[in-house]
Amino acid sequence: xxxxxxxxxxxxxxxxxxxxxxxxxxxxxxxxxxxxxxxxxxxxxxxxxxxxxxxxxxxxxxxxxxxxxxxxxxxxxxxxxxxxxxxxxxxxxxxxxxxxxxxxxxxxxxx
Amino acid sequence: xxxxxxxxxxxxxxxxxxxxxxxxxxxxxxxxxxxxxxxxxxxxxxxxxxxxxxxxxxxxxxxxxxxxxxxxxxxxxxxxxxxxxxxxxxxxxxxxxxxxxxxxxxxxxxxxxxxxxxxxxxxxxxxxxxxxxxxxxxxxxxxxxxxxxxxxxxxxxxxxxxxxxxxxxxxxxxxxxxxxxxxxxxxxxxxxxxxxxxxxxxxxxxxxxxxxxxxxxxxxxxxxxxxxxxxxxxxxxxxxxxxxxxxxxxxxxxxxxxxxxxxxxxxxxxxxxxxxxxxxxxxxxxxxxxxxxxxxxxxxxxxxxxxxxxxxxxxxxxxxxxxxxxxxxxxxxxxxxxxxxxxxxxxxxxxxxxxxxxxxxxxxxxxxxxxxxxxxxxxxxxxxxxxxxxxxxxxxxxxxxxxxxxxxxxxxxxxxxxxxxxxxxxxxxxxxxxxxxxxxxxxxxxxxxxxxxxxxxxxxxxxxxxxxxxxxxxxxxxxxxxxxxxxxxxxxxxxxxxxxxxxxxxxxxxxxxxxxxxxxxxxxxxxxxxxxxxxxxxxxxxxxxxxxxxxxxxxxxxxxxxxxxxxxxxxxxxxxxxxxxxxxxxxxxxxxxxxxxxxxxxxxxxxxxxxxxxxxxxxxxxxxxxxxxxxxxxxxxxxxxxxxxxxxxxxxxxxxxxxxxxxxxxxxxxxxxxxxxxxxxxxxxxxxxxxxxxxxxxxxxxxxxxxxxxxxxxxxxxxxxxxxxxxxxxxxxxxxxxxxxxxxxxxxxxxxxxxxxxxxxxxxxxxxxxxxxxxxxxxxxxxxxxxxxxxxxxxxxxxxxxxxxxxxxxxxx
Numbered sequence: 061x062x063x064x065x066x067x068x069x070x071x072x073x074x075x076x077x078x079x080x081x082x083x084x085x086x087x088x089x090x091x092x093x094x095x096x097x098x099x100x101x102x103x104x105x106x107x108x109x110x111x112x113x114x115x116x117x118x119x120x121x122x123x124x125x126x127x128x129x130x131x132x133x134x135x136x137x138x139x140x141x142x143x144x145x146x147x148x149x150x151x152x153x154x155x156x157x158x159x160x161x162x163x164x165x166x167x168x169x170x171x
Numbered sequence: 172x173x174x175x176x177x178x179x180x181x182x183x184x185x186x187x188x189x190x191x192x193x194x195x196x197x198x199x200x201x202x203x204x205x206x207x208x209x210x211x212x213x214x215x216x217x218x219x220x221x222x223x224x225x226x227x228x229x230x231x232x233x234x235x236x237x238x239x240x241x242x243x244x245x246x247x248x249x250x251x252x253x254x255x256x257x258x259x260x261x262x263x264x265x266x267x268x269x270x271x272x273x274x275x276x277x278x279x280x281x282x283x284x285x286x287x288x289x290x291x292x293x294x295x296x297x298x299x300x301x302x303x304x305x306x307x308x309x310x311x312x313x314x315x316x317x318x319x320x321x322x323x324x325x326x327x328x329x330x331x332x333x334x335x336x337x338x339x340x341x342x343x344x345x346x347x348x349x350x351x352x353x354x355x356x357x358x359x360x361x362x363x364x365x366x367x368x369x370x371x372x373x374x375x376x377x378x379x380x381x382x383x384x385x386x387x388x389x390x391x392x393x394x395x396x397x398x399x400x401x402x403x404x405x406x407x408x409x410x411x412x413x414x415x416x417x418x419x420x421x422x423x424x425x426x427x428x429x430x431x432x433x434x435x436x437x438x439x440x441x442x443x444x445x446x447x448x449x450x451x452x453x454x455x456x457x458x459x460x461x462x463x464x465x466x467x468x469x470x471x472x473x474x475x476x477x478x479x480x481x482x483x484x485x486x487x488x489x490x491x492x493x494x495x496x497x498x499x500x501x502x503x504x505x506x507x508x509x510x511x512x513x514x515x516x517x518x519x520x521x522x523x524x525x526x527x528x529x530x531x532x533x534x535x536x537x538x539x540x541x542x543x544x545x546x547x548x549x550x551x552x553x554x555x556x557x558x559x560x561x562x563x564x565x566x567x568x569x570x571x572x573x574x575x576x577x578x579x580x581x582x583x584x585x586x587x588x589x590x591x592x593x594x595x596x597x598x599x600x601x602x603x604x605x606x607x608x609x610x611x612x613x614x615x616x617x618x619x620x621x622x623x624x625x626x627x628x629x630x631x632x633x634x635x636x637x638x639x640x641x642x643x644x645x646x647x648x649x650x651x652x653x654x655x656x657x658x659x660x661x662x663x664x665x666x667x668x669x670x671x672x673x674x675x676x677x678x679x680x681x682x683x684x685x686x687x688x689x690x691x692x693x694x695x696x697x698x699x700x701x702x703x704x705x706x707x708x709x710x711x712x713x714x715x716x717x718x719x720x721x722x723x724x725x726x727x728x729x730x731x732x733x734x735x736x737x738x739x740x741x742x743x744x745x746x747x748x749x750x751x752x753x754x755x756x757x758x759x760x761x762x763x764x765x766x767x768x769x770x771x772x773x774x775x776x777x778x779x780x781x782x783x784x785x786x787x788x789x790x791x792x793x794x795x796x797x798x799x800x801x802x803x804x805x806x807x808x809x810x811x812x813x814x815x816x817x818x819x820x821x822x823x824x825x826x827x828x829x830x831x832x833x834x835x836x837x838x839x840x841x842x843x844x845x846x847x848x849x850x851x852x853x854x855x856x857x858x859x860x861x862x863x864x865x866x867x868x869x870x871x872x873x874x875x876x877x878x879x880x881x882x883x884x885x886x887x888x889x890x891x892x893x894x895x896x897x898x899x900x901x902x903x904x905x906x907x908x909x910x911x912x913x914x915x916x917x918x919x920x921x922x923x924x925x926x927x928x929x930x931x932x933x934x935x936x937x938x939x940x941x942x943x944x945x946x947x948x949x950x951x952x953x954x955x956x957x958x959x960x961x962x963x964x965x966x967x968x969x970x971x972x973x974x975x976x977x978x979x980x981x982x983x984x
Contacts, residue, residue: 067980076691076718079979090979094691111734117441118692123694125722125730127622141609141620162982 064152064159070096071156078122083162088149089113090158091133093120099133100151100160106131106144115129136168173201174475177262177272179252179417181206183215184446184462185278186234193242198719199474202244203270205262208301209249209455211235214642215301216459222333223306229685233610255421257439274441274473277418277429281411281447281457290383293577296405299330305728308406312337315403319343319392321380323350325490327362327408332373332492334406342373342378342400344392354488354499358515359538360520366472366495366520375400379709393611413448413455428455433480435469445469451483458486463612477686478660485552487544498544501534502526509533513563523565530558538653543567545635559890559931568632591633594626602634606641614638627884643771656695658688663917667703676714678704699918701806706843706913709955717972723803726975728785729961731778738777740797744812744830744850745773756790772809772847774800783976789964798962805919807909808847810834811859815852815869824869826852829898833867836902837909839960840952843916843925846909861889864912864922865905870894874901878908878934879926887923890931893939907938907948910955 073079073092080103081088089112097120101112110126121130121139130139136148138150147164178185181204189202206212210232217231239246250264254322263269284297285291297307311318312334320331323345335341343350344646349360350367365473366373379395383405393399413428420613424430424438426448435451445465447457456462461484468481489498505511505526514523518885521539525532525547537544546568550557559563583592587600595713605611605621617634618625623635654660661669666685674680678700682692692700697719704714723729728736740755755775759767779789789799802808812830816822830850837848849860850867860866862882868875873896877889892908895901912933916925926934938945967976 065980065982072974072979074718074974077974077975081980081982082978083982087978108732109734111730114726114730116721117695117718118691118693118697119689126732128694139636 064161066154067158069156069158070098070153072158073098076117077151078115078117080111080113081160085162087113088109088160088162089122090123090151090160092119093117093133096100098151098153098158100149101131101133101136102147102149102164104146105129106138107142112146136165174199175271176200176202176272176274176276176681177270178202178276178278179262180206180276180278180280180446180448181208181210181212181246182247182278182280183212183444183459183874184466185276186212187466187503188276188278188445188469188473189244190234191467192473193560195470195476196474197242199342202242203247203272204239204244205247205250205252205264205270206250207251210302211238211246211248211890213302217642218299218302218305219329219333222308222330223336223492224333226334228302230607232547238445242412242752248453251316252417255417257423257442260441266454271748272441274443276469276473277423277442277444278446279414279417279448279450282414283407284410285407286409287384288380290385290389290920291407293383293385295385295389295390295403296383296407296872299406299408300411301695308334308561309337311404314341316340317401318406319400321392321404321483322406322408322410323347323374324353324410325351325488326410326411327406328367329492330406330488332367332370335372336849341371342375343905344375344378346377348377351373351490351499354503354536355497355538356503356536357522359497359499359524362517362520362522362538363490363495363497367492371865388536411447411457413450415448418444418448426450433468433482434483435465436472443469443473451481452577452584453701455497456484456486458488460484460486465650476688478686480962481732483720485548486823487548496537496539497517498537498541498642499535500544500548501532503534503536505534506858509617510718512561512565525559525564530556530561532557532874534683539968542632542636545632553928555928556932558925585833591637592623592626592630595622597621597623599637602637603641606638612638612642616656625897645936655699656693656694658682658696659685661685663699663731666700667707670700670703676704676708676711678716680698692719702843702918706955709958712958717975724805726782726785727803727967728780728782729803730946733779734778736785737802738780738785738792739770739774739800739802740792741800741834742774742797743834744810744827746812746827751795751797754792754797758791761791762788770809772802772813774802774809777803783978786970786973786976790968793962793965793968797910798838799964804841805844806839806841806846807834807837808845810837811847811849811863813850813852813857815850819852821855822852824852824870824874826850826858826869829867829869829874830858831900832898833865833905836906836953836956839962840909840913840956840960842909842913843918844921846912846922848905862886865908867901867905872896874898876901876908879922880913880929881923883921885923892931903945907945908934908953910948910952912939913952 067081078089078091079113089101089103091099105112105124108130110124112122114125115122120133123130129142136146138144145168147168149159149164152159202960212234214231214233220226253264253265254263261269261271281299298304311791318339318341319332320343323343331341331343349357350364381395382393384391389402389405391399392402415425415429418429419425429444429448431444431451433450437444437447446462465481466478471479490497500518509526509528512525514629524536526534531554535547585599589599591599602621602623609620639984657684669682675684698721701716701719717725735957764777768776772778783900810830810833813829815826833848846864848865849858849863851858851860860868861877862880866877875894876892880889881887912922
């Protein structure tokens with residue numbers, strides 16, 4: 061059902077960093093962890109819509125640059141005690157290429 | 172199969188340990204808890220307010236039965252363990268229940284000490300230790316009149332107050348001449364006695380009880396001098412003893428308490444112990460803060476992490492009698508080697524005493540107004556040298572005067588809708604609800620859940636007061652030396668030292684060497700360590716990790732609430748030219764800048780810019796000769812100046828030129844926090860140099876140098892460092908001062924708190940009184956600046972770090 065879009069290669073994103081995909085509905089932040097895992101998350105913190113792509117990546121989490129909420133990259137869920145959730149998007153790797161689907165994963169009511 | 176953990180004792184220490192354990196290793200053990208009382212776990216220190224009718228049992232429950240279910244903990248309530256077979260590793264309860272263990276935790280707490288007087292076993296003689304005791308007292312208060320409380324210590328007075336609130340006629344019998352002699356000196360004890368007497372409490376001081384008499388129940392208490400008083404109940408509250416009966420019986424080494432090492436292990440390595448039953452480094456504790464510290468360490472070892480040591484606690488005491496504020500900590504009586512600082516205002520009911528030795532606080536007693544107790548306690552625990560503020564220390568730190576709080580609100584009298592944290596808009600009611608509903612005990616917990624005190628921190632004292640008021644006792648459990656963050660046990664100072672001494676030249680290298688607990692740190696430690704790397708290894712480009720910089724320093728612009736950025740070009744010493752102004756105006760037009768604003772640091776800011784526009788804007792500004800103003804960084808911000816003697820009829824020196832020279836010297840240098848300077852042309856001080864991190868006030872004979880000012884959250888006027896006569900000296904002293912700050916302050920510590928921590932004397936010793944050291948510091952600063960003074964805008968306008976400013980893919984179609 062989902063259309064995969066090639067957005068770039070692994071090396072386009074710095075380790076422990078993020079890049080933005082500008083899409084029609086909203087921007088999507090694409091993260092790369094220390095272990096080269098790639099995650100795609102709506103570029104909006106559930107708290108006050110801060111751009112998560114600008115945050116500091118640590119483990120499988122990112123800290124929002126505005127008020128330091130920590131968001132889990134795999135689920136989009138805020139780390140307790142904060143409560144909230146932001147949409148995540150399917151990602152798959154084809155060799156070095158990063159493929160993104162614009163249909164958000166299910167599970168987060170905040171799609 | 173899971174290992175088995177058995178906990179003996181369902182009290183605060185045991186359950187706190189289990190909670191800590193579940194946080195870090197939720198699936199490691201199958202847990203069984205034995206408790207003598209037929210309840211879940213409750214906050215024992217809040218029994219006094221229950222007795223006084225201010226709280227209900229439900230309100231002081233910490234873990235209800237559902238909690239045990241939810242966490243798969245088997246609770247054997249109402250069962251007392253009577254034997255441990257350490258060979259077979261089983262425990263046996265009084266009803267015959269047995270359980271096997273791989274690890275055993277003994278948390279049996281303490282027992283009230285009952286003086287073995289004749290008649291001590293008569294019905295109507297009650298201890299004050301658990302819910303059953305409180306029930307007995309409440310029951311007695313229904314239909315009986317006279318209560319005698321034996322013991323004028325903390326516990327006795329709280330019991331007496333409670334019984335009085337319940338309508339009984341209460342006399343306190345105390346063997347000493349003053350109340351609470353273990354926590355209070357004579358003047359404070361007198362004030363306490365006076366206010367308790369005003370409420371109707373009666374005292375029999377210096378009274379030696381001989382016997383309790385009665386026919387089948389308590390009727391009177393008799394004294395050695397032959398006198399006696401009528402009594403319907405007698406509450407025995409003379410102290411507690413560690414409950415070591417069981418441990419002693421099964422051969423675990425005990426002295427006054429169960430002897431444990433720094434990992435809370437007893438002499439049997441499978442058996443741990445925490446709480447009031449333990450004896451650690453020859454100390455036993457009867458307060459709650461140490462229990463929590465022990466619990467954390469013990470859980471860590473039970474979880475097989477093997478880090479963290481309990482090194483003992485410094486404790487403080489508060490009396491939980493509503494309307495009476497009293498605080499005591501450390502050595503409060505003093506001796507021939509100590510000095511006393513005393514403030515006493517009998518009419519206002521205020522008394523403060525500090526015991527000082529070698530200009531360090533050794534103890535304190537406070538009565539009446541105790542809001543500064545936490546501050547004194549911190550100074551005492553940290554061993555801070557108070558020389559520089561000794562003359563004003565008794566007047567307190569006055570957190571309540573910080574911006575955003577008004578100055579004479581008192582936390583208890585505030586309404587629920589009163590705002591406590593002005594940064595995050597958190598009201599008193601929100602905090603109190605969170606504390607009760609989510610069972611929060613520590614400042615860190617309250618910060619995490621409510622955000623109160625988590626931004627600027629100026630309301631910390633208020634939040635601490637609310638915690639103390641809501642859950643009772645003093646919960647400042649912060650360890651003596653605070654770890655940098657949750658990823659490590661090491662302090663800022665230890666980490667800097669390790670980086671320097673072991674030549675650790677990258678964050679991963681330092682994390683590996685210092686055995687970091689997380690794979691790649693957290694935003695707190697990564698940003699701090701990145702600064703420490705840049706400061707220690709200025710000439711090593713690879714030491715600086717841009718992904719460990721906060722976004723503002725990574726993108727060289729300040730992120731705004733809507734995700735746009737601001738651009739503020741440097742204006743040396745606050746001066747500008749028509750060409751520069753035209754360039755700014757052109758940029759504002761070209762990029763349709765929403766807001767143009769003159770900043771507090773004499774510059775012009777452009778707001779609302781999209782990130783991908785930044786490099787182009789920077790290029791336009793660069794072309795007009797302007798460079799980055801670093802308004803986004805933990806760095807030298809601005810040097811504010813007045814026009815000085817070039818124009819002003821009062822000017823004594825060329826302060827504008829001085830300011831420009833200072834800015835040329837210091838721009839681009841990364842600091843622990845933002846750093847602001849100013850140069851005023853005369854003592855009228857129009858550039859407000861005395862609230863800057865480094866301020867120069869020109870006088871006819873030269874330049875006065877001022878340090879450690881701050882105009883922000885907590886206004887602090889500068890300290891006077893020294894006076895010099897030439898511009899060259901100003902530059903050398905300022906470079907040395909900045910380098911000392913860069914090398915010694917903790918990341919995110921402004922110069923004001925840094926100076927209060929290390930003392931002005933330390934700064935003077937390093938800079939004013941030691942010319943050689945001053946020159947060396949200044950040289951290190953100038954060396955570092957060789958690598959730092961590189962306009963980040965220019966590089967990026969030319970294409971550096973392009974990935975930072977462009978989308979990886981645009982799917983706008």
